[in-house]
Amino acid sequence: MGKQRKLKAQRRAERQAAVVPCQSWHNSEGFHLVAPGTPPPGFKEKLTENFQKQLRNSPLWPQMVAKFGEEKAMVLLKQCKADIKE
Numbered sequence: 001m002g003k004q005r006k007l008k009a010q011r012r013a014e015r016q017a018a019v020v021p022c023q024s025w026h027n028s029e030g031f032h033l034v035a036p037g038t039p040p041p042g043f044k045e046k047l048t049e050n051f052q053k054q055l056r057n058s059p060l061w062p063q064m065v066a067k068f069g070e071e072k073a074m075v076l077l078k079q080c081k082a083d084i085k086e
Contacts, residue, residue, distance in 0.1 A: 038086075039084060043084070044081075044083075045082075047082040048081045051080060052077055055080065056077065064076065
């Protein structure tokens with residue numbers, strides 16, 4: 001039983017050591033996120049889609065439509081894309 005306890009403690013320590021915290025910040029260039037590893041396939045597209053959906057549901061969207069019109073606002077919205085740098 002002592003051996004199992006040591007093994008369990010060792011595995012727990014390995015899992016905790018493997019977790020690297022993410023860092024995020026926002027500046028004039030936009031929102032930044034630093035995370036370990038490489039993103040899964042389709043992550044960039046999903047991130048872009050979620051951001052565009054949130055922007056459409058935000059108070060900023062009616063202001064954009066009022067200022068630029070529906071068509072131009074949609075063009076501007078489609079230009080908002082996630083960029084993953086390695």
